[in-house]
Amino acid sequence: MSLSEFTTQPLKPLPRISPSRYLSLQQCPLKGIWASSRQPLLPCYPAAYLGSAIHRMLEMAFQSRISNRDELSDAWEDEIERREKEMLNNPVEKHLVPLQMSVSNFEVKKLLAFKMIYSLFSNIPSRKSGNSKSGAEDWVQTPNGKVAGRIDLVKKSDSGVEIVDFKTGPLSDDASPGNAKEEYLMQVKMYAALYHAMHGEWPVTLTLVGINQESITIDVEPEVCAKLLQEAEKSLDDINELIETGLKPEDFAQPSPEACKYCLFRPACNKYWKSRQEDGNWPADARGRITDKTMLANGLFRVVITTDPGEIAIRGLSPERHPFLKDEIESALFCNLWNEKPEGFFVEKMFTTGYVLE
Ligand code: SF4
Numbered sequence: 175m176s177l178s179e180f181t182t183q184p185l186k187p188l189p190r191i192s193p194s195r196y197l198s199l200q201q202c203p204l205k206g207i208w209a210s211s212r213q214p215l216l217p218c219y220p221a222a223y224l225g226s227a228i229h230r231m232l233e234m235a236f237q238s239r240i241s242n243r244d245e246l247s248d249a250w251e252d253e254i255e256r257r258e259k260e261m262l263n264n265p266v267e268k269h270l271v272p273l274q275m276s277v278s279n280f281e282v283k284k285l286l287a288f289k290m291i292y293s294l295f296s297n298i299p300s301r302k303s304g305n306s307k308s309g310a311e312d313w314v315q316t317p318n319g320k321v322a323g324r325i326d327l328v329k330k331s332d333s334g335v336e337i338v339d340f341k342t343g344p345l346s347d348d349a350s351p352g353n354a355k356e357e358y359l360m361q362v363k364m365y366a367a368l369y370h371a372m373h374g375e376w377p378v379t380l381t382l383v384g385i386n387q388e389s390i391t392i393d394v395e396p397e398v399c400a401k402l403l404q405e406a407e408k409s410l411d412d413i414n415e416l417i418e419t420g421l422k423p424e425d426f427a428q429p430s431p432e433a434c435k436y437c438l439f440r441p442a443c444n445k446y447w448k449s450r451q452e453d454g455n456w457p458a459d460a461r462g463r464i465t466d467k468t469m470l471a472n473g474l475f476r477v478v479i480t481t482d483p484g485e486i487a488i489r490g491l492s493p494e495r496h497p498f499l500k501d502e503i504e505s506a507l508f509c510n511l512w513n514e515k516p517e518g519f520f521v522e523k524m525f526t527t528g529y530v531l532e
Pocket of ligand 1: 203427429430434440443446
């Protein structure tokens with residue numbers, strides 16, 4: 175899809191919101207609105223695909239669809255192949271296949287995930303034992319379905335319900351080791367409230383488990399969890415009401431380095447381009463008029479672009495990844511560049527994505 179097609183499509187109301195998307199919606203409503211109904215314009219980080227594959231294996235292990243190492247290996251191969259096929263069909267992601275090459279420390283992460291899943295074969299099966307019972311990927315929602323999601327694991331015992339959320343990234347920020355990341359806390363608390371909304375019972379414990387099997391336990395404070403859920407429902411209603419009034423994408427955009435850094439819709443977001451600053455806090459993106467374009471001896475393009483603050487040069491641009499460079503074009507944008515020294519010089523990296531501007 176071209177950028178102009180993307181930006182002229184009307185915004186669609188959000189059908190529902192999940193705990194994992196709520197923070198993103200709070201940071202920038204436009205990101206949440208687009209993410210609920212549009213294909214991203216930038217490649218997803220392959221580590222996210224790896225994370226989804228690991229979650230899929232956990233789900234299968236809890237459902238007893240895999241119960242030994244051979245079955246896990248086979249299921250893993252199938253899942254990675256399926257993910258890679260999806261990526262090959264996406265023009266901005268196909269060069270990231272195979273995942274083994276594009277995910278840093280792929281084998282280490284795979285081994286850690288396998289180790290965690292092996293431990294589940296013997297410790298947390300999805301079957302009943304004594305008064306304990308565990309269930310995986312439990313779908314929970316509010317009565318009106320406006321907030322909903324899937325809990326990784328629900329463990330029931332005589333002492334009550336425990337909600338377990340598996341994370342493939344670090345559980346803590348570097349600045350606060352041992353404490354769960356704010357976004358993870360918010361998610362798991364919303365799951366607690368959703369579980370209560372669905373089953374009428376508050377969990378007694380919330381546990382975050384990392385890929386290296388570290389874990390953080392969080393106390394359940396029903397009032398705090400219930401308030402979060404109410405706020406999420408209200409956000410959804412407020413945003414949908416505003417969409418119905420015909421507000422434009424710009425009216426929902428809330429650019430900030432934190433929100434935009436991982437936003438996969440930056441190419442189409444005018445407010446982002448107007449707000450971004452040329453400093454290390456904002457993503458290394460550039461757009462403007464192409465004043466020079468040369469194919470170098472290595473078969474890669476070097477372009478000079480006149481941007482708002484001034485001229486910049488980008489080298490190493492692959493014609494396979496950016497076929498529009500072979501045509502006569504006036505303007506273009508590139509996201510996810512690598513900022514070289516001296517200032518104003520950039521080079522293509524693995525996630526660099528370009529669009530022609532019409
Ligand atoms: S680029 Fe920034 S402002 Fe635009 S939608 Fe994404 S997060 Fe929001």
